[in-house]
Amino acid sequence: MVETKTSQLPLRQQTAPNASSNLLSAFSATNLEWQSFDFYLKTLAVALSGVMDSDIWQNLVVQVGSAEPAIRHGMCALGSIFRHSARESKGPTVECGCLNCRQALRSYNKSISCLTDRLERDDPSVVALVSCAIYICIEMYRDNDDAALGLVAKGCEILSNLARRNRTERGPMAEFRLVSLFVRLQLLSAMCGQPVPLPISELDYPSATPWLIDTIQGARAILFSIMRETQSFRLRCFQIESEVVAGKNGPEIINSLLAEQESLQLKLDAWYGAFRRLLQHQPVSDGNKELAISMLHVYHAVAKIFTATGLGYSQDIYAAFDDDFRTIIRIIDSSLGVAQNGNESEVDFSFEMGFMPPLYLAALKCRDSALRRKALSLMALTKDKEGTWGRRECMCVASRVINLEEGTSDLQLPDHVEERATPLLFHDVLIHHRHQSGDTSFVDVIYVWRSPTPGETWKTMQETLTI
Ligand SMILES: [Zn+2]
DSSP states (O other): OOOOOOBOOOOOTTTSOHHHHHHHHHOOBOHHHHHHHHHIIIIIHHHHHTTTOHIIIIIIHHHHHHHOHHHHHHHHHHHHHHHHHHHSSSOOOTTOOSHHHHHHHHHHHHHHHHHHHHHTSSOOHHHHHHHHHHHHHHHHHTTOHHHHHHHHHHHHHHHHHHHHHHHHHOOOOOOHHHHHHHHHHHHHHHHTTOOOOOOGGGGOOSOOTTOOOOSHHHHHHHHHHHHHHHHHHHHHHHHHHHHHHTTOSOHHHHHHHHHHHHHHHHHHHHHHHHHHHHHHHSOOOSHHHHHHHHHHHHHHHHHHHHHHHTTOSSGGGGGGGHHHHHHHHHHHHHHHHHHHHTOOOSOOEESSOOSHHHHHHHHHHOOOHHHHHHHHHHHTTSOSEETTEEHHHHHHHHHHHHHHHTTSSOOOOOTTOOOOOSSOOOSEEEEEEEEEETTEEEEEEEEEEEOSSTTOOEEEEEEEEEO
16 A cells, blocks of 8 residues: 655644544554544544543543554554545445545454454553454444454454463463453344354353443442343343243243243442442532433343343243333433434444443333333434344334234234234344445344244244335
């Protein structure tokens, strides 16, 4: 690659934090790279930090970037690809060939090449993990979610190897911030139907008991760790339930799942007690903190519902959680107002999941028609993308599911799928694949429901929706 123009960006002492000022004077780059780098430092790092992660995007990335070219080029790549949106009306796709996206790819390639060199030297784990987080962000933003999830698995593998080396050779421990980040990404991956195949202990935190929660970030780390277990519990419930229906497994398996469910419920209760005690001693100091607290209340309610309904054969089980759904929607309704008032960012994306997944869950699973429609309408106020959760396709699918379940539209079943439950309530709805043709986006959806015929197992059907 030929660099046509090299210059040094003038220092901006009055606006750039110290670390970034040092960084700006430390290396040279093309004008376009400087602009992207500047955009990362001034705008994007704040946006990616959301309400809880300034320690990662504004501190850790900048610190590691001051010594590591792989990270600096990664920051340039991020800056470039997000600058695309300032000119285009929508987020970039993998095919976009605009000036910023082309520059992003150049910086991305440079970063990978520097990382490859770096991996040949001693203990590059932190560089590899921070690079991985940056690449995941790039792939999520340009709607290349499969690649992003592949990188999540890669990051988890690096952490797992680190944990093993720490145990056997007393090697260095991974930074808590990075472990915590990848556990959250692992949960995100599981929620997208792609659980990372790693034993939980491989990536686990220092023991989550006795609930020594002393910060909001610490509270989130433990809650997400429990949610990851809940997700894995639900997946096993589904796999085992299918076999139970087929008569392959007996009551001892169900009993062990019931015990696991009770243990998860106790953990969630203990977490909530510790969280309440934390809030008694920590005044709500600003809008970000208020939002973070609201998010944790919402995720806790979601985890409670997910845990309690894991073993549910019947979708009617969700009717018992109207009050919890009402609480989730009430908190999000008031929080989205706070988020919008305090948000002047031009970045319509958040790296971490925010309120979209809980709203999507409520729209899909709440059995109160008015409440689930309220959840659907609130989804319109969330970011265009939260991690791998795209607002437009989630709204499109949720709207379709509500109409199908409430009988206002009909599923065109193929001839070989003759039976359907009455009313049709879906056990699961998988957003399988999103694709583009011209200016139109489509999403492939797989519906999973249980046959009403005794002794029968599960039915699935796929359809393509126009977003
Ligand atoms: Zn572009």
